[in-house]
Amino acid sequence: MRFAIEKKELMQSVQHLVSVAPTKNASPILTNYLIDANAEQGMVKITTSDLDITVVVEFAAAVSEGGTIAVSARHFNEIINLMPEAIINFWRHDELLKIESNKIDYNLLIADHTLFPLVPEVKLDKAFTLDAQLLSRMISKTSFAVSTDVNRAVLTGVCWKIMPNEHLMAATDGRKVAEIRIKNSSLLPKQPESDANETNFLDKTSNEDYLEKIIPVKTLVFLQKIMDNSAKEIKVLIESSKVIFSYDKYLVFSQVLEHKYPEYQKAFVTDLQNQFVIDRANLHNAIRRVALVAPMDNLRIRFELDSEKFEVNTSNRDTGDAKENLDEYNFSGSQTGVSFNYRYMLGILEAIDSDKVVIKLGSSKDPLMIYNMSNKENEEITFLLMPLRS
């Protein structure tokens, strides 16, 4: 194996990969990159994997001799990072990878590349295409709501449901729900042959007319990182046990969580009597101010409101209490009060796009439903926050 490439170009390609490669894993081979140089096409492929997510980046380089090696990911990235701006040469000599640029020489020990997990062949002709910005938006509206509890692994993923004319992404940790629906049939492939494929993969999920995959949040966060406007579209291929994304020079394989996603919609309450509309930034600031003294154990703060008065308050046995009265809000309904975890509320408010936020609430036992003042066309975003018992 022998190839040469400009430092800047290589750095651009590999800078995101190192976050994937685990460092202290039970499986030492995964701390390596799999580097595959193809002399005929003049392309170099670098693969990294932590089993949940496998990323392949392919870029052009001056390859004079093909070959495959595995080499420590951390060292590779650090070396490239500190190299001066110049052309870097790589070649394999016995069991060493030689990296040379100007007067700098490295000999890196290489690992047994046959141990590296298989990277399956992909045929992207069955894939469908999504607008990258839209996907990024769907991810940012939901990924904050996933659970971190390893005991319920299914909730550590984001549920992606594809229905004939709708995309739905949802995440929940049992205390809050974030859901975004994109109602746009034009998102689905229009060409007849891909239509056939579409129904084809729908068939696989037996007699249901939708496809549901639970994708680990790690994958989605990584996708957001690499989607930097260098390409407009992202290709998505859904297989039974994995989901493959192709964006620009990246190919991302993600395992899916094989589990039924809980029916979070059951928690949605549609007939809440009370509703108020308020400036998002004002509410956000008020909550942050009051929350300074909120109890550390349950992070509880409380809304007390009727048509005359809107009070955000908290009380803490150890430190004291705080309250703030808000004005400039529109309230309809009867007097009510509800307690909740302020951190979840802030997370939801940060995901709200419009200047004003609509919050529907019932009694102190009913969940809070939070909406944008106005949604974008063909888009519906719903947030739910469960109350704390008072």
Added chain:
Amino acid sequence: MFRRIKGQNQVVDLLQRAIEQQRIAQAYLFHGSDGVGKFMTALYFGMALNCYSSSEYRPCGVCSSCHKFLQFEHPDFIYLFPTVNLKLSPEGEIKDSDALKQYESYINNKIESPWQDFFFSGSTEIRKESISLLIKRLEYSIHEAQHRVVIIENADMMNTQTANAFLKTLEEPPQNTVIILTTEKLPQVLPTILSRCQPVYFKPLSQSVIQDILFDGFKIDTVVAKSAARISGGNLKTAIRVAHDTENSTRDKAFELMALAAKSKSLEHLNHVLNHKDNTDALLDMLAYLGVIANDLVNIHYAPDEVTNFDRTDFLKGISHASIPDRVPDYLLLLDDFSRKVDGNVNPSLIRINLFIATKNLLTP
């Protein structure tokens, strides 16, 4: 490669039939004493389930899947064993660098020399975090294998809470997942675990099997191999350890004790006991050797061909006498009792003194 598992033909047949008929249980419990091939069988079974070779002699041991299994690097092979606290992060990274080193040497030892036991510094168990991580990994889809393989070694080393957390997964693992538990102490496995597995018993290896393995695999000469096989009690690990014992010092010590006892040189023995503080392992080995020698003392009268230590025939003839055959059964029972006491942390010096007196009584005509 299944044929490389010696002396467990019944088990190998059972597993091979399961593969042929595609009737693979969701969970197996391999039980039997230490050093009889439980882990090796589990590993080869996992390899056989995933081997790419088309021949009927699977696993082939050379295809890419088998290669990854043998290096413990297969992405769909999960191996749990009792460890010290690794300070696992939820993503499965081992935070404690010292523990990581030990973890790696454990795996290396398992690959390079599985017949040696690796000891962690610190108390070990199968920890809650490891099981949580396993459950999480099982929720993800399979990577490249046909069957995901989970091996949990010494499954008795789980506390009740951990075991209970694991029950649901054990009963209904995801599709195409085989969980293999191994244990030496069947009675210590929770009944709730036990009832969810198909138990597979591994019997102690027969002496001839151990002798063959020592001779073929480790180039150990017949005399040593024979006595090592005799005293190992069907445990290959013990047999190999005994056989590698440098110049058989334990065997020589056992003979030395016999010689002293025969000449009633109690004082000399007492000095010996006071000056040499042997570890309990060596004492257990010596007890086992004494048993073999006592056996020989009888055999030398009735079946001279069966004598294990035939290089010491003259010595054995010298100390044997007419009433020995009657006394040996009691002596052997006493030796058994001593080994139990060693396990029960009785003072080793005390045992050695009692042992000497018992041996003296045996040998006094």
